[in-house]
Amino acid sequence: xxxxxxxxxxxxxESLQELRNxxxxxxxxxxxxxxxxxxxxxxxxxxxxxxxxxxRIAGRIMTRRIMxxxxxxxxxxxxxxxxxxxxxxxxxxxxxxxxxxxxxxxLLDIGDFIGIQGYVFTTKTGEISIxxxxxxxxxxxxxxxxxxxxxxxxxxxxxxxxxELRYRQRYVDLTVNPEIRDIFIKRTKVIQTMRNYFDSNxxxxxxxxxxxxxxxxxxxxxxxxxxxxxxxxxxxxxANELYLKRLIVAGFEGVYEFGKMFRNEGMxxxxxxxxxxxxxxxxxxxxxxxxxxxEECLEKVALATNGKTKVQVGTNEIEFAGPYxxxxxxxxxxxxxxxxxxxxxEQELTDTCKSLNIEVDDTMGKGKLVDxxxxxxxxxxxxxxxxxxxxxxxxxxxxxxHRTEEGLVERFELFVNGKExxxxxxxxxxxxxxxxxxxxxxxxxxxxxxxxxxxxxxxxRALEYGMPPTSGLGIGIDRLVMMMTNQSTIQEVLFFxxxxxxxxxxxDASEDFIEKGIPAEWVPVIQKMGILTLEDLKxxxxxxxxxxxxxxxxxxxxxxxxxxxxxxxxxxx
RNA sequence: GAUUCCGUAGCUCAGCCGGUAGAGCAUAACACUUUUAAUGUUGGGGUCCUGGGUUCGAGUCCCAGCGGGAUCACCA
Numbered sequence: 001x002x003x004x005x006x007x008x009x010x011x012x013x014e015s016l017q018e019l020r021n022x023x024x025x026x027x028x029x030x031x032x033x034x035x036x037x038x039x040x041x042x043x044x045x046x047x048x049x050x051x052x053x054x055x056r057i058a059g060r061i062m063t064r065r066i067m068x069x070x071x072x073x074x075x076x077x078x079x080x081x082x083x084x085x086x087x088x089x090x091x092x093x094x095x096x097x098x099x100x101x102x103x104x105x106x107l108l109d110i111g112d113f114i115g116i117q118g119y120v121f122t123t124k125t126g127e128i129s130i131x132x133x134x135x136x137x138x139x140x141x142x143x144x145x146x147x148x149x150x151x152x153x154x155x156x157x158x159x160x161x162x163x164e165l166r167y168r169q170r171y172v173d174l175t176v177n178p179e180i181r182d183i184f185i186k187r188t189k190v191i192q193t194m195r196n197y198f199d200s201n202x203x204x205x206x207x208x209x210x211x212x213x214x215x216x217x218x219x220x221x222x223x224x225x226x227x228x229x230x231x232x233x234x235x236x237x238x239a240n241e242l243y244l245k246r247l248i249v250a251g252f253e254g255v256y257e258f259g260k261m262f263r264n265e266g267m268x269x270x271x272x273x274x275x276x277x278x279x280x281x282x283x284x285x286x287x288x289x290x291x292x293x294x295e296e297c298l299e300k301v302a303l304a305t306n307g308k309t310k311v312q313v314g315t316n317e318i319e320f321a322g323p324y325x326x327x328x329x330x331x332x333x334x335x336x337x338x339x340x341x342x343x344x345x346e347q348e349l350t351d352t353c354k355s356l357n358i359e360v361d362d363t364m365g366k367g368k369l370v371d372x373x374x375x376x377x378x379x380x381x382x383x384x385x386x387x388x389x390x391x392x393x394x395x396x397x398x399x400x401x402h403r404t405e406e407g408l409v410e411r412f413e414l415f416v417n418g419k420e421x422x423x424x425x426x427x428x429x430x431x432x433x434x435x436x437x438x439x440x441x442x443x444x445x446x447x448x449x450x451x452x453x454x455x456x457x458x459x460x461r462a463l464e465y466g467m468p469p470t471s472g473l474g475i476g477i478d479r480l481v482m483m484m485t486n487q488s489t490i491q492e493v494l495f496f497x498x499x500x501x502x503x504x505x506x507x508d509a510s511e512d513f514i515e516k517g518i519p520a521e522w523v524p525v526i527q528k529m530g531i532l533t534l535e536d537l538k539x540x541x542x543x544x545x546x547x548x549x550x551x552x553x554x555x556x557x558x559x560x561x562x563x564x565x566x567x568x569x570x571x572x573x
Numbered sequence: 574g575a576u577u578c579c580g581u582a583g584c585u586c587a588g589c590c591g592g593u594a595g596a597g598c599a600u601a602a603c604a605c606u607u608u609u610a611a612u613g614u615u616g617g618g619g620u621c622c623u624g625g626g627u628u629c630g631a632g633u634c635c636c637a638g639c640g641g642g643a644u645c646a647c648c649a
Contacts, residue, residue, distance in 0.1 A: 007618050008583055008600055063609075070606035087606070110599080124607045146584040147599055149610040157610060158585045158598050164641045165584090176584095219649055239649095265648060266574090359646095371649080395649080413649085423649070451649080474649095500640070 008144045015107040016140050022098065026140035032115040034058050039079035045120050045128050052120035055130060057082065058138060060175065061112050063147075066105055072129075075114065080178070083129040084116060091135055104135065111141030148176045167497050180492075186305045187481045187493055191258060193304040194278060194475075197297050203254030203280065208243035210236060210260070216459065217241030217398070219451035220263040223273075236262035241398065241472065242459045244281045245427060248470050249462045256280035258477065269489035270419070273498050276477040285471040286426040287410045291387055294414060294422055294473065295322025298385070298480075305484040313417045313483050316383050324385040324414070329374060332388055336378045341370060349373075363448040367394030382415035397437040397453055399425035421480050424473040431463035517571055519563065 005013070019026045036055040045052050059075035059082075069088040074081045088100040108114070117134040149157035159177075160166065166173040166180075174181050195205065213232070215222040217239030225234050240257055247255045258278045267273060282290075302309050302320035309321035327335065330342040339352060349369040353360045358376050360369065370392050382388070389412040390402055399409035410426035428434050438455045445452035481493040491497035 006583055006600095011600070063611095065608050065611050066605090067608065067611080068605040070608090072608050072611085074609080083609070085607075089606095106601095123609090125609075127607085127609070129607090144583045144599065148584085149598070151610050155610085160584065162580095162585090162641080164580095167641095263648085266646095268648090269643095271648070420649075502640085 006144075009142060012109055012140070012142045012144070015109065016142065019103070019107050019137065019140065022103070024103065024137060026137055028136070028138065032056075032058050032136065032138055034077075034115070037079040038075075038077050038082035041082055041120055041130070042080070042128055049120070054117070055120060056115065056117045057130065058113065058115040060141075061108060061110055061114060064108075064110065069100070071104070075116070076175075083123075083127050084118075084132050085121075085123065085129045086132045086135070091132060099135070103137070108137070109141060109144070110147060111143070111145040112137065113139040113141075145172060146176055163491070164499075167491055167499055168502065170495055183481075183485045183487065183493060184495065186485050189304050190301050190481050190484055191278075191477065193301050194297060195258070197300055198254075198256050198280060201254065203256055203282065204252060206244070206247060206252075206255045206257055207259070208237075208240045208247075208257060210262075212237050214454055214456050214458075215239075216454055216456045218261075219453060221265055221451075223262050223264045238263050239277075239474075240279055241474070242456055244279055244472070245467060245470070246459065246462045248281050248283055248427075249465060249467045253283040253468075254281070267498065269491070270479065270482075272478070272490050272494055275490070277474055278477055279472065279474045281427070281470050281472040283468045283470050286469065287389075287412055287424050287471050290424045290471040290473050291324075291326070291412060292322065294424070295324055295385075298322075301480070301484065311484060311486070313486055314488065316417055318416060318483065319384060322385075324387055326387045326389060326412075328390040329370065329388055329392070330390070332378045332382075333370070333373055336381055337373070339373075341373065363444075365394045365444055365447075365449075367392045367396070368449075371395055379415065379420075380418045383417055385414060385416045387412045387414055394440070396425070397441050398428055398434075400428045400430070401433070416483055419479060419483075420476075421483065422473060422475045424471065427467070427470040427472045429463060429467040429469060431460055434463055435460055517567070522563065 016026055034056050036052070036057050038057065038059070041052060041055070041057075057075070057077060059077035061073055062076045062081060063072075063074045065072040071086045073084045073086060075084060086100070086104060088097055091104070092098070092100050115136045115138050116130065116132045118130045118132040121129060121131050123129050146160040147158060148160055151157070160173065166177075174184075198205070211225070211227070211234045213234060215235040215238050217237075218241070220238045222235040222238050225236065226232070227234050237259075238261055240259060240261070244255050244257060256278065257280075258276060260274050261277050262274050263271075264273065265271065282293075298320045299309055299322060302311050305311075309319060311318050311320060330340070334340050337356065341349060341352060344352065346366050346369065349366060350360055350364075353369055353372055356373065356377065358372050360372065364372070374388075378388075389410075390405060390408045391399070391411045391413075393401065393407055393409050396409045396411050399411045402408040402410050409428075412424050413420050414422035414424075428437070438453065438460070441453040442455060445454075478490050478493050482488070482490065485493060487493055
């Protein structure tokens with residue numbers, strides 16, 4: 001990593017200046033109207049050639065093949081790439097050939113944005129191309145893009161693949177790796193499809209607070225912040241469930257929200273500190289109704305993103321068309337371990353965990369113990385979409401008690417490819433029951449369960465006014481998108497995944513060095529020598545610096561006068 | 574958090590037993606009017622992540638740190 005500009009960056013800055021010297025603005029202000037896209041030309045030119053006699057298109061130069069007085073280049077717009085054919089005597093009609101010989105051949109680079117006008121034709125080798133009549137620079141690029149080469153079979157040669165660089169400089173990743181762009185186009189399709197489906201049912205998209213005084217609705221550690229005017233702590237939401245239910249109390253009969261949630265916990269390939277969830281609440285429905293709604297919704301999502309209901313995820317082919325298998329939590333444990341835990345008390349469950357080599361500690365109540373067995377022995381087996389239903393009441397403080405089964409609640413989670421992607425309840429609307437459940441959570445918290453839910457008095461007050469029977473559903477959008485795009489890490493479906501900060505090299509301004517008596521033309525030289533701050537200079541050996549200056553002068557072939565030794569010594573006083 | 578691997582040119586990567594730092598692409602110069610991983614000839618480009626140690630000598634060996642990947646653990 002060099003500290004200053006690389007050779008290529010310096011050359012591009014010089015080209016920028018030369019363009020200005022020629023009277024060409026490298027960053028023009030005015031609109032450049034386009035009337036076609038690369039994709040449009042490729043798809044429709046063959047059957048409607050007359051419509052492409054006068055096209056205007058803009059994009060980034062991605063490749064150039066210069067062959068004397070004619071050249072080929074590819075530009076890339078939002079839809080893809082298209083080849084340009086540029087003839088010197090076509091873009092320079094008169095005697096002055098500067099635009100071709102100097103501007104195009106020497107001063108333009110890969111990565112620059114240009115706009116062109118011309119007509120579409122097919123080359124001798126069968127490539128649909130644009131014969132360029134006019135060319136205009138729209139924006140000069142000063143940093144060289146990685147050049148990724150592909151052959152006819154789609155083999156990638158010098159791929160831009162380092163995950164760190166790809167995530168930190170996602171703009172470069174998306175520019176040079178078109179398949180990454182497709183992931184995000186599908187992500188948007190997932191959300192659009194769900195939104196259209198909900199809207200078509202008359203449910204309303206809403207927004208609820210991100211900054212909350214009580215972080216409720218889920219079990220997780222929050223991010224804490226502070227409001228200056230009110231001088232009080234606030235939390236970034238870990239869930240929006242309790243606010244959406246307040247809206248059902250208020251009389252809306254179907255509300256949903258796509259939104260960011262924030263959880264101050266570990267980061268790995270399925271967890272990012274901020275992630276997107278979709279929660280929906282529909283009045284007068286129960287969790288059985290919700291299951292068929294989820295089946296219908298996910299089938300539409302699979303069709304929209306993959307064109308079919310079967311989606312390849314890793315080595316598994318997942319069928320998203322319903323109906324999905326339904327299994328109660330206890331039955332699923334019986335199916336995969338042979339053990340019936342349904343009638344066990346806390347001690348028996350603890351013993352069962354131990355016999356299965358599952359770690360336990362004494363903060364764990366019945367709910368957590370059952371969940372531990374399920375997570376360890378069942379989850380990974382649930383490849384095809386499977387509803388796991390009827391959870392122990394201790395695990396689920398916001399769901400309604402089961403209509404027939406004692407000790408259970410009306411809840412399901414949807415598992416696909418061994419991962420949970422949705423969670424739904426017949427929502428608890430009995431305010432007295434809800435208060436007791438919160439109190440049970442407080443007891444768990446007192447035992448040391450730092451994920452137990454906090455009491456929310458205003459939410460209880462809302463329930464006391466009355467909430468209709470309601471079913472609610474939450475879906476982790478990032479994980480759903482991972483499935484639909486066959487990605488194994490959450491970073492690949494987030495434009496800007498959270499990263500540790502980049503290390504910044506500390507560097508004092510050139511003026512600081514000049515003030516110290518160092519001639520301006522020598523400042524880049526001592527910076528190149530690794531002396532980046534006045535402190536570095538202070539720590540350096542004056543004799544060595546003087547000697548190295550001579551060495552650098554020779555090495556960099558500088559035509560500048562060597563300072564006298566006394567002058568150099570003065571820098572250190 | 575644990576284990577492990579990685580960090581060398583703008584990008585992708587070689588670099589053996591410790592002895593003057595390499596390739597392809599990109600870039601610069603010349604040639605070339607249908608190329609498409611264009612081609613041919615020639616040239617330039619390096620804080621080998623940072624800091625210590627061993628050594629006559631470290632990209633290479635040792636220690637520490639920083640950043641990243643993978644696996645595991647944690648995680649509604």
